Amino acid sequence: MNDSRTVYLDHAATTPMTDVAVEAMTAHLREVGNASSLHASGRRARRVVEESRETVAQALGCRPGEVVFTSGGTEADNLAVKGLYWSRRDADPRRTRILATAVEHHAVLDALAWLEEHEGAEVELLPVDDAGRLDLDALRAAVERDPASVALVTVMWANNEVGTLQPVDDVVALARPHGIPVHSDAVQALGAVPVDFAASGLDALSVTGHKVGGPVGVGALLVRREVDLTALVHGGGQERDVRSGTLDVPAIAGFAAAVELAVKQQTEHAARLAALRDDLVTVVRRAVPDAVLNGDPGGRLPGNAHLSFPGCEGDSLLMLLDARGIECSTGSACSAGVPQPSHVLLAMGRTSDEARSSLRFSLGHTSTAADVEAVGEAIAACVERARAAHA
């Protein structure tokens, strides 16, 4: 339980578990049974896994056999980009190019860098505009330059830092006629916008439990049945032989319950969060008139408010807010204790200083109007102190 005075505005990092997920998970914590075993306990565990798979499939618009359970979004992303790359390249050695946006999560970007360094992949990171939206003309040109050499395209559904939604439908429409598989990281999109795997035309899609009120350490890669994917983790041959390892039955049950609820409540949840988020932006701008909202003002995640505060270090501002019980994020990585400017903001054309002056407030199912009020009351004084410290 968090301190009751905590104003938690970091749902894009992780969300509190919902009651249904806690109940679904705890119902199985004391049960013994390896879902691969043939005896009755194993069969019971298998039944829970298969029912959970059906729940996830139903919620996300795919067939149960298209759900591969993983340890979360990072593993799903790695399995997608490495697994698709290996299978495509092994089928045709000319297919070595991978197209992605410059604003992908590090789970994708670093997997791509690894493929470049160790597996001869040629990775092309495509530009985005100043709102963080993929330049579709650049994608079209990259595909048409030599479609037969492209192993895959990967474009995230929604950005984890600035919340910008990507034109996934257009990406699929560009790649599909050339038979190029498309993967999308929908970790942040799930529960916030409608996500239907079959309707999307995607070949693979990553999701994770802990961003939608489920447990940490469990997620899924949805992979179209017809698509070949080379395994990343070898062993007992679980999950269509692409992801070996004894299945975590309670976590999978909790994940399925969280996904089902998140999808059921998506429309209502998004409307409530968007209204709260707009109020938050309004109160912040009233208190700090030169604060700048980053990302796409229209096509963004309902719970995301990513703002730059000129003249501040985002990290100092974050700590000043934290001292008042308000928890948010800079959204970017910290390397060896030195705050790095976000690759997302740099790709959107911001300077390093602008990038370092940013904070991400991300609202979720526990957010209330009182949280927004608390930010409104604290932000001006915190910005003033952060500016004085930075001057």
Ligand SMILES: Cc1ncc(COP(=O)(O)O)c(C=O)c1O
């Ligand atoms: C867009 C995106 N992809 C992938 C991940 C990684 O997911 P997980 O924490 O489940 O490994 C995150 C989490 O921060 C994310 O925001």
